[in-house]
Amino acid sequence: xxxxxxxxxxxxxxxxxxxxxxxxxxxxxxxxxxxxxxxxxxxxxxxxxxxxxxxxxxxxxxxxxxxxxxxxxxxxxxxxxxxxxxxxxxxxxxxxxxxxxxxxxxxxxxxxxxxxxxxxxxxxxxxxxxxxxxxxxxxxxxxxxxxxxxxxxxxxxxxxxxxxxxxxxxxxxxxxxxxxxxxxxxxxxxxxxxxxxxxxxxxxxxxxxxxxxxxxxxxxxxxxxxxxxxxxxxxxxxxxxxxxxxxxxxxxxxxxxxxxxxxxxxxxxxxxxxxxxxxxxxxxxxxxxxxxxxxxxxxxxxxxxxxxxxxxxxxxxxxxxxxxx
Amino acid sequence: xxxxxxxxxxxxxxxxxxxxxxxxxxxxxxxxxxxxxxxxxxxxxxxxxxxxxxxxxxxxxxxxxxxxxxxxxxxxxxxxxxxxxxxxxxxxxxxxxxxxxxxxxxxxxxxxxxxxxxxxxxxxxxxxxxxxxxxxxxxxxxxxxxxxxxxxxxxxxxxxxxxxxxxxxxxxxxxxxxxxxxxxxxxxxxxxxxxxxxxxxxxxxxxxxxxxxxxxxxxxxxxxxxxxxxxxxxxxxxxxxxxxxxxxxxxxxxxxxxxxxxxxxxxxxxxxxxxxxxxxxxxxxxxxxxxxxxxxxxxxxxxxxxxxxxxxxxxxxxxxxxxxxxxxxxxxxxxxxxxxxxxxxxxxxxxxxxxxxxxxxxxxxxxxxxxxxxxxxxxxxxxxxxxxxxxxxxxxxxxxxxxxxxxxxxxxxxxxxxxxxxxxxxxxxxxxxxxxxxxxxxxxxxxxxxxxxxxxxxxxxxxxxxxxxxxxxxxxxxxxxxxxxxxxxxxxxxxxxxxxxxxxxxxxxxxxxxxxx
Numbered sequence: 001x002x003x004x005x006x007x008x009x010x011x012x013x014x015x016x017x018x019x020x021x022x023x024x025x026x027x028x029x030x031x032x033x034x035x036x037x038x039x040x041x042x043x044x045x046x047x048x049x050x051x052x053x054x055x056x057x058x059x060x061x062x063x064x065x066x067x068x069x070x071x072x073x074x075x076x077x078x079x080x081x082x083x084x085x086x087x088x089x090x091x092x093x094x095x096x097x098x099x100x101x102x103x104x105x106x107x108x109x110x111x112x113x114x115x116x117x118x119x120x121x122x123x124x125x126x127x128x129x130x131x132x133x134x135x136x137x138x139x140x141x142x143x144x145x146x147x148x149x150x151x152x153x154x155x156x157x158x159x160x161x162x163x164x165x166x167x168x169x170x171x172x173x174x175x176x177x178x179x180x181x182x183x184x185x186x187x188x189x190x191x192x193x194x195x196x197x198x199x200x201x202x203x204x205x206x207x208x209x210x211x212x213x214x215x216x217x218x219x220x221x222x223x224x225x226x227x228x229x230x231x232x233x234x235x236x237x238x239x240x241x242x243x244x245x246x247x248x249x250x251x252x253x254x255x256x257x258x259x260x261x262x263x264x265x266x267x268x269x270x271x272x273x274x275x276x277x278x279x280x281x282x283x284x285x286x287x288x289x290x291x292x293x294x295x296x297x298x299x300x301x302x303x304x305x306x307x308x309x310x311x312x313x314x315x316x317x318x319x320x321x322x323x324x325x
Numbered sequence: 326x327x328x329x330x331x332x333x334x335x336x337x338x339x340x341x342x343x344x345x346x347x348x349x350x351x352x353x354x355x356x357x358x359x360x361x362x363x364x365x366x367x368x369x370x371x372x373x374x375x376x377x378x379x380x381x382x383x384x385x386x387x388x389x390x391x392x393x394x395x396x397x398x399x400x401x402x403x404x405x406x407x408x409x410x411x412x413x414x415x416x417x418x419x420x421x422x423x424x425x426x427x428x429x430x431x432x433x434x435x436x437x438x439x440x441x442x443x444x445x446x447x448x449x450x451x452x453x454x455x456x457x458x459x460x461x462x463x464x465x466x467x468x469x470x471x472x473x474x475x476x477x478x479x480x481x482x483x484x485x486x487x488x489x490x491x492x493x494x495x496x497x498x499x500x501x502x503x504x505x506x507x508x509x510x511x512x513x514x515x516x517x518x519x520x521x522x523x524x525x526x527x528x529x530x531x532x533x534x535x536x537x538x539x540x541x542x543x544x545x546x547x548x549x550x551x552x553x554x555x556x557x558x559x560x561x562x563x564x565x566x567x568x569x570x571x572x573x574x575x576x577x578x579x580x581x582x583x584x585x586x587x588x589x590x591x592x593x594x595x596x597x598x599x600x601x602x603x604x605x606x607x608x609x610x611x612x613x614x615x616x617x618x619x620x621x622x623x624x625x626x627x628x629x630x631x632x633x634x635x636x637x638x639x640x641x642x643x644x645x646x647x648x649x650x651x652x653x654x655x656x657x658x659x660x661x662x663x664x665x666x667x668x669x670x671x672x673x674x675x676x677x678x679x680x681x682x683x684x685x686x687x688x689x690x691x692x693x694x695x696x697x698x699x700x701x702x703x704x705x706x707x708x709x710x711x712x713x714x715x716x717x718x719x720x721x722x723x724x725x726x727x728x729x730x731x732x733x734x735x736x737x738x739x740x741x742x743x744x745x746x747x748x749x750x751x752x753x754x755x756x757x758x759x760x761x762x763x764x765x766x767x768x769x770x771x772x773x774x775x776x777x778x779x780x781x782x783x784x785x786x787x788x789x790x791x792x793x794x795x796x797x798x799x800x801x802x803x804x805x806x807x808x809x810x811x812x813x814x815x816x817x818x819x820x821x822x823x824x825x826x827x828x829x830x831x832x833x834x835x836x837x838x839x840x841x842x
Contacts, residue, residue: 214660
């Protein structure tokens with residue numbers, strides 16, 4: 001065989017060429033955040049660019065952020081989990097029922113119940129072959145019903161549990177605890193997705209399920225695991241949320257699933273699977289949080305915040321749309 | 326017909342840093358001629374047409390249009406009447422046909438677009454290519470690929486055209502669409518336009534071409550042959566050897582028993598099939614479409630469930646429906662459809678190669694550098710091009726994609742390779758490479774099962790050939806003895822009686838001819 005390189009190779013510009021789609025989207029989002037912060041600093045120089053306010057922004061973001069990391073794994077497999085908002089409420093209530101036994105009981109109860117509901121999703125999707133949209137839509141209703149039923153439709157006060165409230169108001173070296181949890185889960189999620197066999201398998205299942213199976217990827221186990229993960233992380237999010245509100249409310253967590261999906265999608269993770277980015281999801285969460293904070297400071301009503309959020313999601317998805325095919 | 330060539334290319338050389346893309350190209354195109362250029366992937370066809378179109382500057386050599394030297398300037402080339410239709414369609418899908426045709430040289434009146442005149446001119450151009458049925462106002466998006474190709478040609482004709490260059494236009498068209506396009510080309514040639522037609526489909530040359538030039542590794546190995554030159558001769562020029570020489574020495578087999586398949590059944594496709602595979606053996610599975618060959622491989626491997634039967638590797642039974650267990654036992658499947666069943670097209674070559682063995686690189690976290698190095702080692706051993714393992718799999722040619730799949734199983738140290746149509750959609754020289762790789766693997770002690778619809782390929786390559794018919798195994802032939810005809814007679818349902826009675830007619834084309842006894 002000749003050793004000469006074919007001329008087609010000459011067209012390739014090497015790693016210096018334009019960054020790939022995922023990276024480009026991440027740069028764009030980082031730019032959007034910088035612009036938003038600059039706008040905020042210009043419009044509200046006294047209240048927006050302060051350490052306290054920026055800390056509040058990240059704290060606000062942490063609940064959605066934890067959910068969005070799990071959602072990134074689910075969406076990477078070309079799935080969806082519509083139930084996380086309801087599961088947050090149900091997990092909080094389940095923890096609340098146990099809070100008299102101490103804050104550890106609350107935490108284990110919340111996370112355990114979240115995981116249990118995730119397990120139900122996972123079983124019906126991976127082994128019952130229910131499509132994710134329907135299975136988690138059912139759980140969306142079931143979990144909310146369970147939360148209302150178990151709590152007798154009224155919030156459970158957690159004012160007596162300092163341990164739980166620490167997750168909402170406490171600080172570790174000036175950093176709010178919920179932010180520490182959010183960042184830890186983000187970093188852990190990044191490593192899991194990008195630097196482990198498991199993460200590689202998750203993206204392979206979403207990218208080409210048949211090819212993954214033929215290459216020996218345990219497809220069902222992978223799909224099972226990602227819904228367990230979103231359930232478990234919904235339990236973690238419940239701990240953070242209940243800690244901040246000092247109560248476990250059966251009507252909390254509404255529309256959180258949409259925020260988590262929205263943040264994941266504007267981050268660049270493809271709804272059709274096979275392409276996922278934790279950095280993008282993190283930035284997507286932060287974009288939402290900064291906008292929310294800015295609009296609140298500008299005294300814009302929440303209905304406007306909803307509209308802005310929707311427009312951003314739509315714009316992001318439209319930008320991501322592949323040019324052809 | 327005027328004998329002054331429209332296009333004269335002589336001694337054309339194009340060097341890139343470290344790479345000689347073209348190393349001496351000579352050919353000419355006469356008025357009214359369709360001149361085909363063939364060559365394997367990477368032969369330099371695209372570089373050549375870019376030089377002619379003035380897009381890139383040749384290092385040395387001459388290009389003359391109507392006797393005049395061409396400078397490396399696309400608009401000057403256009404002014405001299407060179408129009409190029411590239412493989413990637415370069416139309417604006419959201420503009421109308423007439424807007425596309427006059428894109429960049431719109432007709433104007435009082436400074437405003439003269440849409441009526443452009444529409445009329447468009448109709449006139451479409452009539453010239455025999456497609457006045459296409460409305461000038463329809464969006465290009467709404468046309469079929471062939472229709473879009475026609476619009477590209479019409480656009481080329483909207484300016485003064487002496488030479489039309491078409492770069493593998495048939496790659497995206499179906500048979501009737503190709504015929505439509507050929508009609509247009511013939512009409513243009515009849516008007517005295519010279520056409521350069523690039524293709525790697527040898528069967529097209531005789532249908533459309535007047536003469537043919539063969540390009541290999543950047544140089545013309547034969548220039549201006551008559552289009553009636555036999556395909557075998559062209560293949561020989563392209564790969565430098567006869568088709569029958571493509572297949573190296575046949576694998577002899579005879580090693581230890583690797584795989585035993587006993588009575589495997591998956592209704593309605595596979596019925597009670599048993600066979601053995603030994604180390605060092607290339608076992609062919611022949612049969613007509615629908616005979617159950619792919620289904621057999623998939624059931625053995627465990628991608629599809631089976632109704633009965635067992636699969637033993639080294640004497641150990643494989644559970645059904647468990648590709649992961651089959652892989653652990655040493656099997657590897659290269660499925661029929663590389664794009665939808667084997668590869669993650671958007672992933673890098675590295676990730677595609679390591680997918681089946683990614684755990685090997687995980688300590689606590691993945692060691693991505695070790696992963697990449699290991700993947701590159703396998704890709705290099707198979708001479709995969711390009712050798713940049715970070716490029717996405719979708720950019721590779723069919724043959725190289727197949728090598729990526731093979732690299733995956735070599736990295737995994739699989740010993741039993743199940744290859745389903747490994748050379749489908751692969752050009753001739755890449756086929757030769759795959760044959761060589763398969764034979765070498767067998768010589769190293771791999772057991773290889775090859776399913777193929779090309780019977781001559783199996784006859785040239787295999788130690789033994791199993792023939793399937795309607796889900797059943799009907800023959801087990803010695804590879805060195807089997808002819809295409811033998812195999813076909815077993816494979817065809819209606820010729821069952823003939824097998825017993827008739828004597829084989831002489832002949833049978835392909836690599837079996839004159840091979841070892």
